[in-house]
Amino acid sequence: MPRPSEFELIERFTRQFTRGEGVRVGVGDDAAVLRPPRGEELVATVDAVVEGVHFDRRFTPQEIGWKALAVNLSDLAAMGARPLWALVALATPPAADPARLERIGRGIAACARRHGVSVVGGNVTAARELSLTVTVLGAVERGRALLRSGGRPGDLLVVSGTLGDAALGIRPGAAPALRARQRRPRPRLALGRGAVGVARAAIDLSDGLLQDLGHLCTASGVGARVEVDRLPLSPAYRAATRRSRDPDLGALSGGEDYELLLAVPPSRLAALREAAHRARTPVTVVGALEARRGVRVVGGGRLLHPRHAGHDHLRPGRVLGPGPGRA
Amino acid sequence: MPRPSEFELIERFTRQFTRGEGVRVGVGDDAAVLRPPRGEELVATVDAVVEGVHFDRRFTPQEIGWKALAVNLSDLAAMGARPLWALVALATPPAADPARLERIGRGIAACARRHGVSVVGGNVTAARELSLTVTVLGAVERGRALLRSGGRPGDLLVVSGTLGDAALGIRPGAAPALRARQRRPRPRLALGRGAVGVARAAIDLSDGLLQDLGHLCTASGVGARVEVDRLPLSPAYRAATRRSRDPDLGALSGGEDYELLLAVPPSRLAALREAAHRARTPVTVVGALEARRGVRVVGGGRLLHPRHAGHDHLRPGRVLGPGPGRA
Numbered sequence: 001m002p003r004p005s006e007f008e009l010i011e012r013f014t015r016q017f018t019r020g021e022g023v024r025v026g027v028g029d030d031a032a033v034l035r036p037p038r039g040e041e042l043v044a045t046v047d048a049v050v051e052g053v054h055f056d057r058r059f060t061p062q063e064i065g066w067k068a069l070a071v072n073l074s075d076l077a078a079m080g081a082r083p084l085w086a087l088v089a090l091a092t093p094p095a096a097d098p099a100r101l102e103r104i105g106r107g108i109a110a111c112a113r114r115h116g117v118s119v120v121g122g123n124v125t126a127a128r129e130l131s132l133t134v135t136v137l138g139a140v141e142r143g144r145a146l147l148r149s150g151g152r153p154g155d156l157l158v159v160s161g162t163l164g165d166a167a168l169g170i171r172p173g174a175a176p177a178l179r180a181r182q183r184r185p186r187p188r189l190a191l192g193r194g195a196v197g198v199a200r201a202a203i204d205l206s207d208g209l210l211q212d213l214g215h216l217c218t219a220s221g222v223g224a225r226v227e228v229d230r231l232p233l234s235p236a237y238r239a240a241t242r243r244s245r246d247p248d249l250g251a252l253s254g255g256e257d258y259e260l261l262l263a264v265p266p267s268r269l270a271a272l273r274e275a276a277h278r279a280r281t282p283v284t285v286v287g288a289l290e291a292r293r294g295v296r297v298v299g300g301g302r303l304l305h306p307r308h309a310g311h312d313h314l315r316p317g318r319v320l321g322p323g324p325g326r327a
Numbered sequence: 328m329p330r331p332s333e334f335e336l337i338e339r340f341t342r343q344f345t346r347g348e349g350v351r352v353g354v355g356d357d358a359a360v361l362r363p364p365r366g367e368e369l370v371a372t373v374d375a376v377v378e379g380v381h382f383d384r385r386f387t388p389q390e391i392g393w394k395a396l397a398v399n400l401s402d403l404a405a406m407g408a409r410p411l412w413a414l415v416a417l418a419t420p421p422a423a424d425p426a427r428l429e430r431i432g433r434g435i436a437a438c439a440r441r442h443g444v445s446v447v448g449g450n451v452t453a454a455r456e457l458s459l460t461v462t463v464l465g466a467v468e469r470g471r472a473l474l475r476s477g478g479r480p481g482d483l484l485v486v487s488g489t490l491g492d493a494a495l496g497i498r499p500g501a502a503p504a505l506r507a508r509q510r511r512p513r514p515r516l517a518l519g520r521g522a523v524g525v526a527r528a529a530i531d532l533s534d535g536l537l538q539d540l541g542h543l544c545t546a547s548g549v550g551a552r553v554e555v556d557r558l559p560l561s562p563a564y565r566a567a568t569r570r571s572r573d574p575d576l577g578a579l580s581g582g583e584d585y586e587l588l589l590a591v592p593p594s595r596l597a598a599l600r601e602a603a604h605r606a607r608t609p610v611t612v613v614g615a616l617e618a619r620r621g622v623r624v625v626g627g628g629r630l631l632h633p634r635h636a637g638h639d640h641l642r643p644g645r646v647l648g649p650g651p652g653r654a
Contacts, residue, residue, distance in 0.1 A: 029406070030372060032371045034369040046414040046462060048452045050418060078358070079356070079357055120371065121371055129456070135371075219355070
């Protein structure tokens with residue numbers, strides 16, 4: 001069988017995508033034509049996953065596709081937006097197995113269906129390594145998007161789910177629960193929607209709690225205090241770090257959890273808990289914003305000074321292990 | 328000086344971008360927040376440029392950035408849309424020179440300013456080779472986007488500018504005029520806007536006239552006839568192909584011209600010429616759509632059967648020369 005041409009590949013890669021809300025022209029013309037929802041603002045973000053950096057050969061093709069879209073949806077969740085549309089750019093070595101590319105497309109389609117996203121644009125190009133760059137567009141009520149900059153001293157810091165699992169999930173022989181967190185992240189879209197009008201600021205945890213909290217603090221012009229004894233840890237995380245010299249490290253600085261970090265005034269904590277209940281998403285208070293700049297980590301009654309604050313996406317071999325530890 | 332971190336790089340790469348129409352939150356949060364223009368539809372497209380495929384070391388960093396955005400704007404031009412916003416994902420080897428990346432950002436910013444685009448989102452990730460994946464969003468009056476599918480038998484085929492220059496511009500020692508077409512494509516946005524309500528179908532010429540005409544014909548359910556003697560050729564093209572055995576080949580199948588191909592009913596040709604005049608863009612009738620399927624090339628009174636219909640983006644070494652010739 002002759003190798004498929006670029007156009008056949010695009011066809012195979014995109015034909016699994018369906019149309020949904022507001023799509024007048026989807027994949028197949030020079031550009032998509034979309035009807036923005038009335039009275040709402042658009043939310044737009046782009047993110048890439050690269051072989052050897054964000055995934056490796058242990059990922060199934062479906063997992064690669066799922067993750068490429070899910071990490072973008074996590075950004076929309078952090079804005080309180082509902083997702084609408086996605087555009088997917090695939091870069092692939094020309095010798096790649098077309099069936100593998102089709103299965104990657106299937107993974108994207110599965111994540112898109114799960115979250116009500118229409119894939120409306122695609123592009124395929126040759127490259128030395130496999131990567132997927134996804135742009136997602138969503139909508140949020142006018143003026144209501146959750147920003148990083150809205151935090152105030154005294155706001156409680158609330159995280160969803162459990163922390164540190166994804167970074168452990170890249171280790172050889174990792175427990176299935178940890179592996180799933182690494183390969184099949186679940187964007188916290190329902191919680192993000194529910195936090196609109198409740199939380200004052202939000203960010204998604206892609207680079208580790210400390211680093212992303214640092215971004216939120218910088219944008220809000222505040223500092224923060226994190227209590228390590230309150231960090232939500234999964235049973236699988238506890239089991240995997242039982243003999244670790246520093247079991248909190250991964251929860252503080254492990255990347256790719258794709259949980260939400262919310263800054264919530266104490267008076268609205270009950271409302272946030274209610275929203276989390278409706279979203280079926282566990283939430284935990286892990287600290288608070290403070291007027292004094294800098295992020296302080298408190299544990300066992302003493303102040304810890306983390307040396308390393310999270311992941312750097314430019315460090316090669318990111319999927320091969322969590323970052324260097326703190327002093 | 329220590330190497331800049333990912334965040335410093337993102338900062339350097341994006342700080343040159345300014346905000347414009349409808350941008351409530353630009354680069355720097357989890358996602359951009361945008362106000363879609365009322366009563367219009369959105370037009371969205373994504374495209375990537377990869378080192379060694381779409382550009383090489385002979386490109387200046389500014390030219391790389393310019394081209395990455397310009398090829399996307401060309402897709403908006405083909406829809407008759409005006410550009411609004413862009414999101415730029417940079418993939419770079421970790422060892423890349425930060426000053427080079429900053430200059431690439433400057434090239435994007437220059438193209439963005441020239442065409443009134445706000446860069447509202449950015450992403451930087453590690454990869455083995457340099458690439459830029461750009462998503463652009465634009466707007467067009469509701470229901471008025473130029474599609475590939477609107478062509479009817481009898482419509483005249485009109486192209487903007489001159490053909491084949493960009494493919495010649497990648498040859499070593501190419502004339503400056505040809506090199507500029509390859510490295511600094513000019514998206515035909517003004518012509519595209521002017522063609523709304525005049526042309527019945529449009530596509531931009533990224534893969535060569537014959538291949539892109541084939542896409543338009545397939546989408547419109549028609550065939551076409553192209554007259555080689557009418558192809559608009561630049562003086563530089565004529566000079567470079569003077570001794571060629573087949574001087575029309577590049578104009579028929581050379582990629583990356585980023586001109587527009589429009590299908591225009593004969594009754595509206597005068598209106599199209601008027602719009603082209605206002606857009607200061609030369610246009611040429613090169614053939615017509617026909618009911619009979621397939622693309623026929625006519626020259627010197629005889630029917631030519633092109634073997635190769637254009638570029639395949641998955642063929643490696645695309646920047647190293649035009650495609651194989653026709654029989």
